[in-house]
Amino acid sequence: MCGIAGYLAAEERSELGAGLRGMAAALAHRGPDDEGFFEAATRDGERRVGLAHRRLSIIDLSTGHQPMANEDGSVQIVFNGEIYNFPGLRAELIGKGHVFRTRSDTETIVHAYEEWGPACVTRFRGMFAFALWDAGKERLLLARDRYGKKPLFLYEAQGLLLFASEIKAILAFPGVPRRVDHGALWDYFAYRYVPAPATLLEGIRKLMPGSYAVCERGVVTEIPYFAPDDGAPSPGKEPAGDPVAGFLEQLDEAVRVRMISDVPFGAFLSGGIDSSAVVAMMSRHSDLPVKTFSVGFTESAYSELAYARTIATQFHTDHHELTVSQDHLMEHLPALVRYRDAPVAEPSDIPIYLLSREARRTVKMVLTGEGADEFLGGYPKHVFERYAGTYQLLPAAVRRGLIEPLCRSLPYRFRRAKTAVANLALADRSERLPRWFGALSCAERSRLTRLAPPAVNHKPAAWLDSFRGKSALRGILYFDQTSWLPDNLLERGDRMTMAASLEARMPFMDHQLAAFVSALPDEWRVRGLTTKRILREGMRRVLPAAILERPKIGFRVPVNEWFRGSMRGYLTDHLLGPDSRTRDYYRPQALRGYLDEHTAGRQNHEKLLWSLLTLEIWHREFGLSA
Secondary structure, rough: OOOEEEEEOOOOOOOOHHHHHHHHHOEEEEEOOOOEEEEOOOOOOOOOOEEEEEEEEOOOOOOOOEEEEEOOOOOOEEEEEEEOOOOHHHHHHHOOOOOOOOHHHHHHHHHHHHHHHHHHHHHOOOOEEEEEEOOOOEEEEEEEEEOOOOOOOOEOOOOEEEEOHHHHHHHOOOOOOOOOOOHHHHHHHHHHHOOOOOEOOEEEOOOOOOOOEEEEEEEEEEEEOOHHHHHHHOOOOOOOOHHHHHHHHHHHHHHHHOOOOOOOOOOOOOOOOOHHHHHHHHHHHHHHHOEEEOOOOOOOOHOHHHHHHHHHOOOOOOOEEEEEEEHHHHHHHHHHHHHHOOOOOOOOOHHHHHHHHHHHOOOOOEEEEOOHHHHHHOHHHHHHHHHHHHHHOHHHHHHHHHHHHHOOOOOOHHHHHHHHHHHOOOOOOHHHHHHHOOOOOOHHHHHHHHOOOOOOOOOOHHHHHHOOOHHHHHHHHHHHHHHHHHHHHHHHHHHHHHHHOEEEOOOOOOOHHHHHHHOOOHOOEEEEEEHHHHHHHHOOOOOOOHHHHOOOOOOOHHHHHHHOOOOOHHHHHHOOOOOOOOOOEEEEHHHHHHHHHHHOOOOHHHHHHHHHHHHHHEEEEEOOOO
């Protein structure tokens, strides 16, 4: 895992060399072990290219320095990520006559490009973002993995293309402006994150997951090469053989290949079924006790440490625990906003960062359970969404005159029912799907903010193109896999682990495992009220019933209680105080209404208020104004 950055400039500029080094310095936390640079001009001298790399050494510690070149130096690459099938690709490429000088997966990408061109990305099993300069073709290739596990941001202006693993590196280049994109901000109030390709800063965008960009003669062409299998219609029939056995075989292989490492590694263990399954599989392939790391909260109702301890005991792991409190949140939140380059969309960023720091004391890489919910159907919304069509068929008088007012009047302990009814009331799928984990509908945004909806409604991802032939479950899973996951959870995981110089690998997001699951009928993921059915069936002989049957906590941080109690003044001051940089975005009476309803305990607006708080902190940390 590393940090990459670079430029492609239409002409010689005095700031290029220093700017490239400034970009690399901004990524030092991603790669504390080594750094490297490459700069060159095209044959006619009209364009210049620069590549920078910060390295976190995981594989091939002695010869993996980057930028890395082919035999004659005509192809140069900087790479962030891991290619898990590189041993097989390496053997295939050697058979075709390619000569290797290292044992690294990075060199495999170089020779794969020589053999197959930009389409080489379809051969890789792993997580990656890379920049490759082909001097012979005077081509810059930028690529990102299928699901967007590894980030890559782009900036274009006046003949200059910049790219980097994090936005802060682009901002470190001289002359890059810092202006809030109000269209992206409008989306942020709905999603609590910014859907790709936009970011909250004008002119800076994300390369889409499953895409690569070819930059030739000053023209950047972005080409998609992958879409999640859940974008296709439902298969409708049972596959041959035992689905559970097939799933376990695929999961076991996905875990095994992610344990390839030349440095100590471990696993994040929450005590939920996902991370527990990963630890169980890891234990099969490790001669030594697996190192496991768990985090809990001083508020016992939110802590899962006891469940994690059960799994650690069962599989005889080398177990480490960390307990965090409200004080940790207030101490680290501004720094985490700086690491994220954006508002911290999830309060769980803080414990993940603190756990990453704790793990980094003894390991450099961990496996996690990330992605299981989004591929296997693990959230309550995956149950509720299947009934959206039925709910919409109810007479409006029943829905709006009876059910919805009744649910709004219920106390907080019925939050799931309240959320379900509020979201099922949205007939427009483009509003309903983000709203399950989001903040505000279009009407609510108009009531709270002074912002006008964008003149052009840019649909955020391919999940809105067509739902023809898809089940409701596949539709919402496709949204999760193309928006919620890459633009929120994976950004969180990448920034918080890399802030601690720790690599995280995600077996449940293996694209071959995902394809296997997507080929199954829906009921193997969600049947009735049972979520992640195939994983539960597969783990029945492996994990205890206490883990399989316990309610989902979802790694929640108790900000609801904190905002009603000791953090109430902190929250109000940031949003309404004289030093607030964002208060001009809002209609004061509407904002005060949300604050009063929450602090009085009448409604739970923790998602919205958290989003507004970290948006304010982001403005302060990056010197921005409304």
